[in-house]
Structure formats: structure tokens, C-alpha cells
Amino acid sequence: MELYNGRPENTDNRQDREIRVYDFLDNLGISYQRVDHDPAETMEDCKAIDLALGAVMCKNLFLCNRQKTSFFLLLMPADKPFKTKELSSQINSARLSFAGADSMLEYLDILPGAVSVLGLMNDKENDIRLLIDEDLLRDEYIGCHPCVNTSSLKLKTDDVLNTFLPAVKHGYETVKLVGE
Numbered sequence: 001m002e003l004y005n006g007r008p009e010n011t012d013n014r015q016d017r018e019i020r021v022y023d024f025l026d027n028l029g030i031s032y033q034r035v036d037h038d039p040a041e042t043m044e045d046c047k048a049i050d051l052a053l054g055a056v057m058c059k060n061l062f063l064c065n066r067q068k069t070s071f072f073l074l075l076m077p078a079d080k081p082f083k084t085k086e087l088s089s090q091i092n093s094a095r096l097s098f099a100g101a102d103s104m105l106e107y108l109d110i111l112p113g114a115v116s117v118l119g120l121m122n123d124k125e126n127d128i129r130l131l132i133d134e135d136l137l138r139d140e141y142i143g144c145h146p147c148v149n150t151s152s153l154k155l156k157t158d159d160v161l162n163t164f165l166p167a168v169k170h171g172y173e174t175v176k177l178v179g180e
Contacts, residue, residue, distance in 0.1 A: 001035045001052035008036070014148075017109050021118050021146035025155075028163050033154040039113065040149045046078060055141035055154040060115040062104055063087075066095040071107060075117055075142070076133035076177055083177070090175050091131065114149040117142070117160060120168045130165070130172040137161075137174065 007022035008014065025032055035052045039045075046057040061074040061082060070093055076082065084096045104110050107127055108119030120128060136142070142157050155164075165172060 001037050001048065003052055003054070004034045004036075006032065006034065008034070008151075017122075017147040018151065021121070024118075024121050024167075025164075028167055030155065030159045030163055034146075034151055036151050038150070040145070040152065046143075046152075049152045050078075050143065053141075053143050053152060053154040055143040056139070057143035057152060058136055060117065060144065062099045062108070062110075062115050063096045064099040064103065065093050066097065068099070068103065070129070071099055071103065071127055072096070072129045072131055073108075073115070073117065073120065074131045074133070074175070075136055077135050080133065080135070080177060086177055087131070087175060091129070091173070108147075110147050111149075114145045114147055116144040116147055117164075118144060118153075119147055120165070120170050122147075123168070123170070126169060128170070130170055131175045132172050133177045134174050135177075 011019055035049060037049055040049055050056050056078055059076045059078045063072040063074060088094055088096050101112050104112060107123055109122040110119040139157055141154050142160050143152055143154055146153055
């Protein structure tokens with residue numbers, strides 16, 4: 001895997017959702033590094049990507065309540081286990097589960113395996129509550145997908161929090177996940 005600065009020179013055979021991410025980041029003046037790779041569908045797949053990026057891909061979980069009336073995007077360190085009960089008590093939402101592919105597509109314009117904070121640019125109605133584990137906020141960089149799982153980006157955490165999120169009119173809530 002080769003590390004590139006910014007968007008690909010040739011966008012042939014790239015999905016529109018990926019190109020829209022690059023356009024959005026470029027318009028905001030956010031710099032980023034990129035690696036292209038085979039589909040990354042598990043956190044195991046992301047370990048090689050981490051090495052190429054020089055940053056850890058964060059775990060991105062798209063969750064909903066039982067009634068599917070509240071949706072959450074959780075960003076957390078890749079190596080930390082997720083326990084629904086631990087998160088539910090912090091956000092006052094019982095019976096959390098993973099949201100389905102149809103909801104991912106509807107709210108974030110993302111398919112399973114490519115969930116990313118960058119999908120919030122597609123959540124025009126602010127239906128998604130962004131939750132970020134406090135440990136992730138200590139990292140200088142966030143690794144994430146540009147709404148497809150065949151490329152990964154390295155972004156400054158500060159750029160995500162202070163430039164990207166305000167631009168997409170989203171705030172975030174800090175959560176503390178122990179995972180033990």
C-alpha cells in the first residue's frame with residue numbers, strides 16, 4: 001500500500017460517494033493522506049492499513065434503538081471491545097443494536113464495511129447523534145474510510161472536530177467506554 005497526499009489524480013472507477021468526500025474535504029481546506037487497498041471489512045483488515053497510514057483506523061459503529069427512531073454513530077479505538085450496556089447507560093437509550101444496511105444507506109449514504117464519521121456530510125437532517133470515546137480524542141489523527149471500504153484516510157483529529165463537524169452541523173458527545 002502506498003501513502004498519497006490528498007485525492008486520487010484519476011477518479012475513473014471511483015464511486016461518487018468517495019469523490020464527494022474528497023470534494024468536501026478539499027473545499028474545507030482539510031489536508032489528508034490516503035491509501036488505497038482491497039476491501040477492508042474487518043478490524044483485522046485494518047491493521048495493515050494502520051501501518052501504511054501511520055494512524056490507527058478507529059472502530060465506527062452505526063447503532064439504533066429498538067424502535068429504530070434514534071440513530072447513533074460511535075467512534076472508538078479499534079482495540080477496545082464494545083459493550084452495549086456500558087454505552088446505553090451513558091446516553092440514556094436502552095436496547096441498542098446495530099442499525100441495518102438500509103438505514104446506513106438512508107442516513108449516511110454508506111454501505112456496511114465503510115461506516116465513517118465522514119458519512120455525516122450526508123445526514124442533512126441531523127438525525128444521527130455522534131458519540132466519540134474519550135480515548136480517541138487523545139489521538140492526533142483519526143483513520144477512517146471516505147465512505148467506501150477500498151480507501152482509507154488519515155485526518156487530524158482537530159480538523160475533524162473543529163472544521164469538518166461544524167461544516168456538517170454536527171456536534172459530538174464524549175463517552176467513556178472501558179470495554180472490560
